[in-house]
Amino acid sequence: MKKALWTPLLLVLAAACGRAEPEIDVAAYEAEIVEWRAGRLERLLAPTGFLTQIGLHWLKPGIYSIGSGSANDIVVPATAANRIGEFDVSEEGVRFTVSGGVEVLVDGVPVTELEMPADVTGQNVIAAHRSLAWSIIDRYGNLAVRIRDFDHPFVKTFGPLPYFDVDPxxxxxxxxxxxxEPRKIRVMTVIEGYDQFPLSPGTVSFDLGGERYEL
Structure with a gap:
């Protein structure tokens, strides 16, 4: 059976069995897939895309230093200062203190100390130092600092993505x-212990290549 990696599988939900396959405009369908692929690459390369993320560090109450020096708790690329500053993590949240002589910006304004609410609060703060930026995220009550490098060499050399030919x-x-009733299902993530549990309304079945599949 032919399998196509990265090929979007469009499921048109039908209310009854035996419904005839709708006729499609093949050229329009191919154009839609090509547009989706281009958008996917654009999203990956965007400043907030996955490719700029260079670190995700889970935090417990305590002090965490960050910088390019090997003695730091969180080590970042050598383009950064030896010690950028420290995260102070407590039950009240996360506070960041900038090391003396180091420039850290928030919305383009230099800061020396700042509270860093997590993304789920709707008041997320993004701090920047040279090509780096970081913010606090909250996943099921667990805090982490997400670090991005907008000048990472991988971003500049990434692509194009490999695809099979579009096949209607x-x-x-x-x-x-x-x-x-909707059922809670487990969706595993790349981070062990941080699975997601969305609600599923049901299953979808379809025929492909003479075989029956169910999602």
């Missing part, structure tokens, strides 16, 4: 079978 055969019609 992978555009299928699915049939949804709803649960009596």
């Amino acid at each position: 055969a992978y555009r299928v019609t699915g049939e949804i079978a709803r649960y009596d």
Whole structure:
């Protein structure tokens, strides 16, 4: 059976079994996929895309130093100051103190100390030092500092992404079978112990290549 890595599989939900496959404009479908692929690469390369993220450090109550020096608790690329500053993590939140003689900016304004609310508060603060930026995130009550490097060499050399040719055969019609009540499902993440549990309304089944599949 042919499998296409990174090929979007468009599921058109049908209310009843045996519904005929709708006719499609192949050229328009191919253009839609090409546009999606271009947008995906653009999102990856954006300042807030995954490719600029160079570190995610989980925090417990205590003091954490950050800088390019090897003695720091959080070590960043050599383009940064030897010690940028320190995170003070407590039950009240996270406070950052800048080391003397080091420039750290928030919205373009130099700071020496600042409170750093997590992203879930709606008051997230992004601090910047040279090509680096960092902020605090909260995942299920666990705090972490997310660090980005906007000048990371990988960002400048990344791409293009490899894809199979667009194949309209992978555009299928699915049939949804709803649960009596939405069910919580486990979605594993790349971070051990931090899985997500969204609600699922039901399952979707479809035929592809002579075989039946269910999601």
